[in-house]
Amino acid sequence: MPVYPRWTALVLFLGLCLLHWPRLSFGLDQKLGEISDAEPKSVHVDSQSSESLSPEKLHESPDTPTSSISPSTTKRPGWKDVGFKPKGPPPLGPPPKIVYRSGKLSPDEIKARGGIYEGTGKPSTNENHGFSIWAHHCELFTDPDTGEYGCDFAGLAPDRYPKRKTYTAYTATSRAFGTSLGFATTGGPGWVYKIQATPNMIDVDGTLLDYRFYENEYEFVALGGVHYGQILGSIPVPGGLTTQDFIEGSNCRACIVNVTTEMFMKKFPDRKFTANPDYDPKFDNFEASPGQPQLAGWLDKAKVLNNVEPWSKYQNSNKTLEDFAREFMDNMSDEAKAAVGWNGTFPLKFKTYPDHRG
DSSP: OOOOHHHHHHHHHHHHHHHHOOOOTTTOOOSSGSSSOOOOOOOOOOOHHHHOHHHHHHHHOOOOOOOOOSSSSSSOOOHHHHHOOOOOOOOSSOSSSSEEEEEEOOOHHHHHEEEEEESSSSSSTTTTTTOOOHHTTTTEEOOOOOOOOOTTSSEEEEEEETTOBBSSSEEEEESSSSHHHHHHHSSOEEEEEEEEEEEEEEEHHHHHGGGOOOOOOOEEEETEEEEGGGEEEEEEEOEEEEEOGHHHTOOOOOGGOOHHHHHHEEEEEOOOOOTTTOOOOOGTTOOBOOOOOOOOOGGGHHHHHTTTTGGGGGGTTTHHHHHHHHHHTTSSSSHHHHHTOOOOOOOOOOOOOOOOOO
């Protein structure tokens, strides 16, 4: 009796598991091989600094997705058209005021950089697809030695292409604490950062809709990056955590996205969010932005998806993705532009902080 059907079923099963498990490299600031497995360093914040941020502000929960919205009533392209099965309509809620970010860099290291930003190749351009949200979503990379490039859906590029470059203009965050926890705990201990959202943060699900490749990430990408001054606080997390550490008997690996800050702190009462003493209250009243279909940038799928609403609305324009990105930033309020440091050009300028450590 042939065994091929069994192998086919096994391959399909493993493929589905990959699709429903968060990506290895989402939100990490360095390659895993460059990061020590030691516990994250504690960061001293004096009591006066901690009290400057109210407990309600530091521990409030993010907005929860509340509704499922279909992008169109017309027939959608399928597996044969785009290379993977379209997802159902994403759960879209109001833009969040709070987002989270995972990382292996400590608060002191992020402070020294002035913020959080992802692209390892500079600058982001139309030619390297740096302003494409789809390219960011699929983790498009380029190998400088061979010129090879492609999407890293399987998370294998760090091993196969150690010198790879990414040119994304976006920095990943999530409205869900659990999503960032899942990435922060991968490959050793890390950090989860709680961040005041700003209008340069764009809903990925609301941009890619049915054709997002990854589900359950609730990702908002910060065009130009995240300023250190908009980080509300940080919490160190141990490595190797799974859903079972929080939900007894659960065999759902991807369900770690459902872990809340309350669940985490109940499990680890000694781990607390530490307020950022350099948080700037000028960020207080902002929130993220909804999806921006004009910034999807479908790459090899453009021939199909650019003919489908809502993306088809933007195809009669001579504007490039960079033009659309600049226009999006220009349309923010004057207060928002001043807060994120938008002066009409990329990249954003990040504040430098004096080092007061003795």
